[in-house]
Amino acid sequence: MTSVRRRLRTLRRQAGTAVLATGLAVTAASPASAATLGPVSNTFVGVSAPSVSQTQARDDATRTALLYAGLTWDTGNCQVTQADVLAYQIHGLQQYQYTVRVTCTGEPLRMPDTLDLVRYLSSGEHLSTTWGAFGYQREGSLGSLYGTQQPGTTALYQCVSGSRDTFTSPRVDCEGQRYGTRRGFVFQQPPAGVATRRLYRCLIGGEHFDSNDPGCEGQRTEGLLGYTLA
Template sequence: MPTLLVYRCQVPGVGHFASTDPGCEGQTTELPALGYTLAYTRLIRHTTTGYPYDHASATARIGANYRPEGSTGALSMTQLPGTTALLSCQDGIDTFTSTDSACEGKTVVRRLGFIWTSAPQGVPGAPGAIGFELFRCRASWGDLFDSGDPGCEGQTLDRSLGFVATGL
Protein backbone atom coordinates (compact mmCIF):
# COMPACT_ATOMS: atom_id res chain seq x y z
CA MET A 1 0.00 0.00 0.00
CA PRO A 2 1.64 3.29 -1.09
CA THR A 3 1.98 5.88 1.66
CA LEU A 4 3.69 9.23 2.17
CA LEU A 5 4.95 10.98 5.29
CA VAL A 6 2.96 14.03 6.39
CA TYR A 7 4.95 16.95 7.79
CA ARG A 8 3.90 19.81 10.05
CA CYS A 9 4.95 23.05 8.42
CA GLN A 10 5.04 26.62 9.63
CA VAL A 11 4.70 29.94 7.89
CA PRO A 12 6.42 32.25 10.40
CA GLY A 13 4.00 34.75 11.91
CA VAL A 14 1.05 33.23 10.02
CA GLY A 15 0.36 29.66 11.13
CA HIS A 16 0.76 25.96 10.41
CA PHE A 17 -0.24 23.57 7.65
CA ALA A 18 0.34 19.91 6.78
CA SER A 19 2.21 18.83 3.66
CA THR A 20 3.69 15.70 2.09
CA ASP A 21 6.61 17.83 0.86
CA PRO A 22 9.64 17.27 3.13
CA GLY A 23 10.67 20.86 2.35
CA CYS A 24 7.24 22.19 3.38
CA GLU A 25 6.81 23.98 0.05
CA GLY A 26 9.62 26.37 0.94
CA GLN A 27 8.43 27.06 4.49
CA THR A 28 9.75 25.76 7.86
CA THR A 29 9.51 22.01 8.51
CA GLU A 30 8.76 21.05 12.11
CA LEU A 31 9.90 17.58 13.14
CA PRO A 32 8.96 14.88 13.90
CA ALA A 33 6.62 14.10 11.01
CA LEU A 34 2.90 13.89 11.85
CA GLY A 35 2.41 10.40 10.40
CA TYR A 36 1.49 8.75 7.12
CA THR A 37 -1.27 9.13 4.53
CA LEU A 38 -2.34 7.03 1.58
CA ALA A 39 -0.47 8.27 -1.48
CA TYR A 40 -3.48 9.38 -3.54
CA THR A 41 -4.64 12.91 -4.26
CA ARG A 42 -7.73 14.45 -5.83
CA LEU A 43 -7.43 16.08 -9.24
CA ILE A 44 -9.71 19.14 -9.08
CA ARG A 45 -10.83 21.04 -12.18
CA HIS A 46 -10.92 24.82 -11.74
CA THR A 47 -12.06 27.71 -13.90
CA THR A 48 -11.14 31.37 -13.84
CA THR A 49 -13.68 33.80 -12.45
CA GLY A 50 -13.37 36.22 -15.36
CA TYR A 51 -12.06 36.81 -18.85
CA PRO A 52 -9.83 35.46 -20.30
CA TYR A 53 -11.46 32.15 -19.39
CA ASP A 54 -9.19 29.24 -18.55
CA HIS A 55 -9.67 25.83 -16.99
CA ALA A 56 -6.88 24.25 -14.96
CA SER A 57 -6.69 20.90 -13.18
CA ALA A 58 -4.67 20.89 -9.98
CA THR A 59 -3.85 18.80 -6.93
CA ALA A 60 -2.53 21.69 -4.81
CA ARG A 61 -2.65 25.47 -4.59
CA ILE A 62 -3.75 27.36 -7.67
CA GLY A 63 -4.11 31.06 -8.50
CA ALA A 64 -6.63 33.15 -6.58
CA ASN A 65 -8.56 33.93 -9.78
CA TYR A 66 -9.60 30.25 -10.14
CA ARG A 67 -12.55 28.58 -8.44
CA PRO A 68 -13.03 24.80 -8.12
CA GLU A 69 -15.59 23.09 -10.35
CA GLY A 70 -15.21 19.59 -8.92
CA SER A 71 -13.09 16.48 -8.63
CA THR A 72 -12.29 14.54 -11.79
CA GLY A 73 -10.90 11.57 -9.80
CA ALA A 74 -7.75 10.58 -7.94
CA LEU A 75 -4.12 10.31 -9.02
CA SER A 76 -1.41 8.29 -7.36
CA MET A 77 1.23 10.47 -5.67
CA THR A 78 3.86 7.77 -6.21
CA GLN A 79 4.63 5.93 -9.43
CA LEU A 80 2.87 2.57 -9.46
CA PRO A 81 3.02 -0.12 -12.15
CA GLY A 82 0.88 0.96 -15.11
CA THR A 83 1.05 4.69 -14.35
CA THR A 84 2.71 7.65 -16.03
CA ALA A 85 3.27 11.22 -14.85
CA LEU A 86 0.50 13.77 -15.42
CA LEU A 87 1.93 17.28 -15.74
CA SER A 88 0.50 20.76 -15.42
CA CYS A 89 1.63 22.80 -18.43
CA GLN A 90 1.37 26.44 -19.52
CA ASP A 91 0.92 27.93 -22.99
CA GLY A 92 0.40 31.68 -22.64
CA ILE A 93 -2.73 32.06 -20.50
CA ASP A 94 -3.83 28.44 -21.06
CA THR A 95 -3.05 25.96 -18.28
CA PHE A 96 -3.47 22.35 -19.40
CA THR A 97 -2.48 18.79 -18.49
CA SER A 98 -0.26 16.45 -20.45
CA THR A 99 1.45 13.08 -20.11
CA ASP A 100 4.31 14.34 -22.31
CA SER A 101 7.40 14.99 -20.16
CA ALA A 102 8.14 18.16 -22.18
CA CYS A 103 4.52 19.45 -22.13
CA GLU A 104 4.34 19.19 -25.91
CA GLY A 105 6.94 21.94 -26.26
CA LYS A 106 5.22 24.32 -23.83
CA THR A 107 6.20 25.24 -20.25
CA VAL A 108 6.25 22.52 -17.58
CA VAL A 109 4.66 23.92 -14.41
CA ARG A 110 4.73 20.87 -12.12
CA ARG A 111 3.96 17.17 -11.83
CA LEU A 112 0.41 16.68 -10.56
CA GLY A 113 0.73 12.96 -9.84
CA PHE A 114 0.55 9.71 -11.76
CA ILE A 115 -2.33 8.65 -14.01
CA TRP A 116 -3.06 5.06 -15.05
CA THR A 117 -2.43 4.19 -18.70
CA SER A 118 -5.31 1.68 -18.66
CA ALA A 119 -8.23 1.16 -16.29
CA PRO A 120 -6.64 0.18 -12.95
CA GLN A 121 -7.48 -3.23 -11.54
CA GLY A 122 -7.03 -3.47 -7.78
CA VAL A 123 -5.74 -0.03 -6.74
CA PRO A 124 -3.28 -0.68 -3.86
CA GLY A 125 -4.80 0.29 -0.51
CA ALA A 126 -8.12 1.19 -2.11
CA PRO A 127 -10.39 -1.85 -2.41
CA GLY A 128 -13.38 -1.08 -4.58
CA ALA A 129 -11.71 1.77 -6.48
CA ILE A 130 -12.30 1.72 -10.22
CA GLY A 131 -10.79 3.53 -13.18
CA PHE A 132 -12.51 6.39 -14.97
CA GLU A 133 -11.18 7.66 -18.30
CA LEU A 134 -10.05 11.29 -18.33
CA PHE A 135 -10.12 13.24 -21.59
CA ARG A 136 -8.45 16.46 -22.65
CA CYS A 137 -10.81 18.70 -24.56
CA ARG A 138 -10.53 21.95 -26.50
CA ALA A 139 -13.12 24.71 -26.05
CA SER A 140 -14.23 26.79 -29.02
CA TRP A 141 -11.97 29.67 -27.84
CA GLY A 142 -8.90 27.36 -27.69
CA ASP A 143 -8.81 26.60 -23.95
CA LEU A 144 -7.70 23.04 -23.13
CA PHE A 145 -9.55 21.40 -20.21
CA ASP A 146 -10.01 17.98 -18.60
CA SER A 147 -13.30 16.12 -18.53
CA GLY A 148 -14.67 12.67 -17.79
CA ASP A 149 -17.13 13.16 -20.65
CA PRO A 150 -15.96 11.55 -23.92
CA GLY A 151 -18.22 14.11 -25.66
CA CYS A 152 -16.19 16.89 -24.01
CA GLU A 153 -19.28 18.69 -22.71
CA GLY A 154 -20.14 19.73 -26.26
CA GLN A 155 -16.61 20.87 -27.12
CA THR A 156 -13.89 19.10 -29.17
CA LEU A 157 -12.08 15.95 -28.02
CA ASP A 158 -8.31 16.44 -28.06
CA ARG A 159 -7.15 13.10 -26.57
CA SER A 160 -7.47 10.57 -23.77
CA LEU A 161 -5.05 11.32 -20.93
CA GLY A 162 -5.50 7.96 -19.20
CA PHE A 163 -7.48 6.80 -16.19
CA VAL A 164 -8.04 8.32 -12.76
CA ALA A 165 -9.27 6.28 -9.79
CA THR A 166 -12.73 6.79 -8.31
CA GLY A 167 -14.26 5.30 -5.21
CA LEU A 168 -11.30 6.02 -2.94
Protein backbone atom coordinates (compact mmCIF):
# COMPACT_ATOMS: atom_id res chain seq x y z
CA MET A 1 0.00 0.00 0.00
CA THR A 2 1.30 3.43 -0.80
CA SER A 3 1.68 5.96 1.96
CA VAL A 4 -1.64 7.45 3.12
CA ARG A 5 -1.87 11.24 3.05
CA ARG A 6 -4.58 12.78 5.18
CA ARG A 7 -5.85 16.31 5.43
CA LEU A 8 -8.76 17.47 7.56
CA ARG A 9 -10.82 20.45 6.49
CA THR A 10 -13.36 21.79 9.00
CA LEU A 11 -16.20 24.20 8.25
CA ARG A 12 -17.30 25.85 11.49
CA ARG A 13 -19.50 28.71 12.52
CA GLN A 14 -17.76 31.71 14.03
CA ALA A 15 -17.58 31.49 17.82
CA GLY A 16 -18.14 34.44 20.16
CA THR A 17 -15.54 35.88 22.52
CA ALA A 18 -17.56 36.93 25.59
CA VAL A 19 -16.17 35.91 28.98
CA LEU A 20 -18.32 34.81 31.93
CA ALA A 21 -17.72 36.95 35.00
CA THR A 22 -15.90 35.03 37.73
CA GLY A 23 -17.37 34.92 41.20
CA LEU A 24 -20.90 34.98 39.80
CA ALA A 25 -23.45 33.58 42.24
CA VAL A 26 -25.79 30.96 40.82
CA THR A 27 -29.40 32.06 41.32
CA ALA A 28 -32.66 30.64 40.06
CA ALA A 29 -34.48 32.33 37.22
CA SER A 30 -36.94 35.07 38.09
CA PRO A 31 -40.66 34.35 37.56
CA ALA A 32 -40.67 36.59 34.47
CA SER A 33 -37.83 34.75 32.73
CA ALA A 34 -39.07 31.34 33.90
CA ALA A 35 -42.36 31.99 32.09
CA THR A 36 -40.54 31.99 28.74
CA LEU A 37 -38.60 28.77 28.27
CA GLY A 38 -35.71 28.66 25.85
CA PRO A 39 -35.81 26.08 23.05
CA VAL A 40 -34.17 22.69 22.87
CA SER A 41 -31.25 22.52 20.44
CA ASN A 42 -30.03 19.01 19.70
CA THR A 43 -27.29 17.91 17.28
CA PHE A 44 -27.24 14.62 15.39
CA VAL A 45 -24.15 13.21 13.68
CA GLY A 46 -23.90 11.22 10.47
CA VAL A 47 -20.68 9.62 9.16
CA SER A 48 -20.36 8.40 5.59
CA ALA A 49 -18.50 5.39 4.27
CA PRO A 50 -15.39 6.27 2.22
CA SER A 51 -16.29 7.28 -1.33
CA VAL A 52 -14.48 8.40 -4.46
CA SER A 53 -17.19 11.06 -4.80
CA GLN A 54 -16.97 13.97 -2.38
CA THR A 55 -20.58 14.94 -3.09
CA GLN A 56 -21.81 11.39 -2.51
CA ALA A 57 -19.94 11.13 0.80
CA ARG A 58 -21.38 14.43 2.02
CA ASP A 59 -24.91 13.49 0.96
CA ASP A 60 -24.70 10.07 2.64
CA ALA A 61 -23.49 11.59 5.93
CA THR A 62 -26.22 14.24 5.82
CA ARG A 63 -28.88 11.64 5.09
CA THR A 64 -27.75 9.52 8.04
CA ALA A 65 -27.79 12.49 10.45
CA LEU A 66 -31.29 13.47 9.29
CA LEU A 67 -32.45 9.86 9.70
CA TYR A 68 -31.40 9.93 13.37
CA ALA A 69 -32.96 13.36 13.85
CA GLY A 70 -36.25 12.22 12.31
CA LEU A 71 -36.78 9.67 15.09
CA THR A 72 -37.66 12.49 17.51
CA TRP A 73 -37.83 15.72 15.47
CA ASP A 74 -39.67 17.33 12.61
CA THR A 75 -36.68 17.58 10.28
CA GLY A 76 -38.09 20.82 8.89
CA ASN A 77 -36.67 22.32 12.10
CA CYS A 78 -33.19 20.92 11.38
CA GLN A 79 -30.26 22.20 9.35
CA VAL A 80 -26.64 21.26 8.66
CA THR A 81 -24.40 23.24 11.01
CA GLN A 82 -21.01 21.57 10.48
CA ALA A 83 -19.34 19.34 7.90
CA ASP A 84 -15.88 17.79 8.28
CA VAL A 85 -14.20 15.96 5.41
CA LEU A 86 -11.30 13.53 5.63
CA ALA A 87 -9.55 13.26 2.26
CA TYR A 88 -6.85 10.68 1.59
CA GLN A 89 -5.43 8.47 -1.14
CA ILE A 90 -5.22 4.69 -1.35
CA HIS A 91 -3.21 3.27 -4.26
CA GLY A 92 -3.36 6.71 -5.83
CA LEU A 93 -7.18 6.81 -5.70
CA GLN A 94 -8.72 9.81 -3.91
CA GLN A 95 -11.16 8.92 -1.12
CA TYR A 96 -13.53 11.14 0.90
CA GLN A 97 -15.26 10.52 4.20
CA TYR A 98 -17.64 13.08 5.72
CA THR A 99 -18.86 13.70 9.25
CA VAL A 100 -21.93 15.94 9.16
CA ARG A 101 -23.70 17.52 12.12
CA VAL A 102 -27.37 18.42 11.81
CA THR A 103 -28.83 20.68 14.50
CA CYS A 104 -32.56 20.74 15.30
CA THR A 105 -34.01 23.65 17.27
CA GLY A 106 -37.41 24.14 18.90
CA GLU A 107 -39.40 21.38 20.59
CA PRO A 108 -38.93 17.66 19.82
CA LEU A 109 -41.95 15.70 18.61
CA ARG A 110 -41.40 13.32 21.52
CA MET A 111 -39.81 14.25 24.86
CA PRO A 112 -38.78 11.54 27.37
CA ASP A 113 -40.27 11.74 30.86
CA THR A 114 -36.76 11.97 32.32
CA LEU A 115 -33.34 12.68 30.83
CA ASP A 116 -30.01 11.49 32.22
CA LEU A 117 -27.65 14.41 32.88
CA VAL A 118 -24.18 13.10 32.02
CA ARG A 119 -20.83 14.83 32.47
CA TYR A 120 -18.33 14.45 29.63
CA LEU A 121 -14.73 15.55 29.10
CA SER A 122 -12.71 16.44 26.00
CA SER A 123 -9.28 18.12 25.97
CA GLY A 124 -9.80 19.68 29.41
CA GLU A 125 -13.32 20.94 28.63
CA HIS A 126 -16.19 19.54 30.71
CA LEU A 127 -19.68 19.33 29.27
CA SER A 128 -22.81 18.26 31.14
CA THR A 129 -25.71 17.43 28.85
CA THR A 130 -28.84 15.35 28.46
CA TRP A 131 -28.42 15.13 24.67
CA GLY A 132 -25.15 13.25 24.15
CA ALA A 133 -21.70 14.57 23.23
CA PHE A 134 -20.01 13.30 20.07
CA GLY A 135 -16.23 13.09 20.52
CA TYR A 136 -16.33 13.46 24.32
CA GLN A 137 -15.44 10.88 26.97
CA ARG A 138 -18.21 10.02 29.44
CA GLU A 139 -17.31 10.73 33.08
CA GLY A 140 -20.56 9.76 34.78
CA SER A 141 -24.19 10.56 35.53
CA LEU A 142 -25.16 13.55 37.69
CA GLY A 143 -28.77 12.37 38.09
CA SER A 144 -31.84 12.81 35.92
CA LEU A 145 -33.87 15.85 34.86
CA TYR A 146 -37.54 15.96 33.90
CA GLY A 147 -38.17 16.36 30.19
CA THR A 148 -41.11 18.70 30.80
CA GLN A 149 -41.75 21.16 33.61
CA GLN A 150 -43.19 19.70 36.81
CA PRO A 151 -44.37 21.45 40.00
CA GLY A 152 -41.39 22.73 41.98
CA THR A 153 -38.95 22.52 39.06
CA THR A 154 -37.09 25.07 36.99
CA ALA A 155 -35.27 24.75 33.66
CA LEU A 156 -31.53 24.25 33.33
CA TYR A 157 -29.74 25.58 30.26
CA GLN A 158 -26.49 24.82 28.50
CA CYS A 159 -24.62 28.06 27.85
CA VAL A 160 -21.25 28.99 26.36
CA SER A 161 -18.71 31.53 27.59
CA GLY A 162 -15.85 32.55 25.30
CA SER A 163 -14.96 30.17 22.51
CA ARG A 164 -15.71 26.83 24.20
CA ASP A 165 -16.35 26.96 27.96
CA THR A 166 -19.80 25.40 28.43
CA PHE A 167 -21.60 25.99 31.72
CA THR A 168 -24.97 25.22 33.25
CA SER A 169 -27.36 28.01 34.20
CA PRO A 170 -30.95 28.25 35.50
CA ARG A 171 -31.32 31.52 33.56
CA VAL A 172 -32.68 31.56 30.01
CA ASP A 173 -30.53 34.63 29.27
CA CYS A 174 -27.41 32.55 30.09
CA GLU A 175 -26.22 35.35 32.37
CA GLY A 176 -25.30 37.46 29.37
CA GLN A 177 -23.45 34.68 27.52
CA ARG A 178 -24.38 32.53 24.49
CA TYR A 179 -27.40 30.27 24.66
CA GLY A 180 -26.95 26.59 23.81
CA THR A 181 -29.97 24.46 24.68
CA ARG A 182 -32.51 23.64 27.34
CA ARG A 183 -31.35 20.49 29.13
CA GLY A 184 -34.40 19.70 31.25
CA PHE A 185 -36.01 20.59 34.58
CA VAL A 186 -34.54 20.31 38.07
CA PHE A 187 -36.10 20.61 41.52
CA GLN A 188 -35.48 23.89 43.32
CA GLN A 189 -35.99 22.20 46.71
CA PRO A 190 -35.74 18.49 47.58
CA PRO A 191 -39.30 17.07 47.33
CA ALA A 192 -40.67 14.82 50.04
CA GLY A 193 -40.49 11.11 49.27
CA VAL A 194 -38.33 11.50 46.14
CA ALA A 195 -34.66 10.48 46.04
CA THR A 196 -32.56 13.36 44.74
CA ARG A 197 -28.95 14.45 44.32
CA ARG A 198 -27.61 17.97 44.76
CA LEU A 199 -26.17 19.55 41.63
CA TYR A 200 -23.48 22.22 41.93
CA ARG A 201 -21.80 24.48 39.41
CA CYS A 202 -18.04 24.49 39.87
CA LEU A 203 -14.99 26.28 38.51
CA ILE A 204 -11.42 25.13 37.92
CA GLY A 205 -9.30 27.96 36.60
CA GLY A 206 -11.53 29.52 33.94
CA GLU A 207 -13.37 26.31 33.08
CA HIS A 208 -16.79 25.35 34.44
CA PHE A 209 -18.07 21.90 35.34
CA ASP A 210 -20.96 20.39 37.30
CA SER A 211 -20.72 18.05 40.27
CA ASN A 212 -22.80 16.37 42.95
CA ASP A 213 -20.04 17.14 45.46
CA PRO A 214 -20.66 20.28 47.57
CA GLY A 215 -16.87 20.74 47.67
CA CYS A 216 -16.68 20.56 43.85
CA GLU A 217 -14.08 17.77 44.01
CA GLY A 218 -11.53 20.12 45.56
CA GLN A 219 -12.22 23.01 43.20
CA ARG A 220 -14.22 26.23 43.55
CA THR A 221 -17.96 26.01 44.21
CA GLU A 222 -20.03 28.66 42.42
CA GLY A 223 -23.44 27.62 43.70
CA LEU A 224 -26.24 25.07 43.98
CA LEU A 225 -28.14 24.57 40.73
CA GLY A 226 -30.88 22.38 42.19
CA TYR A 227 -31.75 18.76 42.89
CA THR A 228 -31.67 16.06 40.20
CA LEU A 229 -33.55 12.76 40.41
CA ALA A 230 -31.29 10.09 41.91
